[in-house]
Amino acid sequence: MMQGIDCFAKQPASLKSIYLTSAKGGTFQLPTSDEIQVAENLFGEILRKKSLNLLKKDWKALNFSISRIWIQEKPYLVLREMKQYKSGRGFFLFSENLNKASLLMIPHRFKDEGTGRIGLHLAQEGIFQIYAWNTVPRYHTKDSVRINHDLAKLSNSYFAALTKAFTLTYPGGRIIQLHGFSQNNRKTEQGRRADMILSAGSSFIPGYISKLQHCFQKNIRPNVFIYPEEVRELGGTKNISGKIMRSSGRRGFIHLELNRPLREELLKNDILLNSFQLCLQDRD
Secondary structure, eight states, X not given: OOOOGGGXXXXXXXXXXXXXXXXXXXXXXXXXXXXXXXXXXXXXXXHTTOOHHHHHHHHHTTTEXXXXXXXXXXXXXXXXXXXXXXXXXXXXXXXXXXXXXXXEEETTTTTSTTHHHHHHHHHHTTOSSEEEEOOSOSEEEETTEEEEOOTTTOSSSHHHHHHHHHHHHOTTOEEEEEEEEOGGGOSSHHHHHOSEEEEOSSSOOOHHHHHHHHHHHHHXXXXXXXXXXXXXXXXXTTOHHHHHHHHTTOOOEEEEEEEHHHHHHHTXXXXXXXXXXXXXXXXX
16 A cells, blocks of 8 residues: 655655655765776675675775665665765665666756655655665856756766666666656647656667556556657757666666656655556566
């Protein structure tokens, strides 16, 4: 039985509190290429189920802590930056019962309002097996200059490192990135009409994208458009995770854009959120 956002306080405090504190403090600092290579190797060790005690030692060298929590009576590993070393690397959650590997990424938790909480609810329900959230706002100002550190596009990021490790370890896995958009900012009529925009991050439209569209249209909203066949914007073609998967010859990337009214409705309506997660879970 799903618990909706209105029952947020009744959810297990452990994951909720960790999720909230992961975004408190710190400013973004770009990792070095060497750090990213180490992170990629360590993500691979998590995915290959290295012992927790050994993982703790290895991740501590990158100023991360790793611990175990239980969600829906199943064990998960929580990976987060140590309080005194926060620099926008991200917050990560891994099931210890990996089988049909699926990774949900939330790269714009602050700017795309509601995406982080939608992802948290999916995690509370155990819908996916791996989760990644950004932990500092996408934009900040330094010396009067506005800086954009977009984890959906940066090649030197922990999101990119996780994508590489995931794709190597689970070549048949699926990566879903959840984004939000404003209809008022769209350049085309189709973009302004869209409730959702789906793509594989390229002009190619694989069967799983078409199937997901059909499920969303039937159970969520009719105006679900596929890039580039039905809408010519927000296709995620510069997305680093999609590029990494395609360069490895893999399919399974899903770039999912939700307009603001739909995000707000998902956060209020248990039935709609349940339908949303069921569509995303369908892999046959």
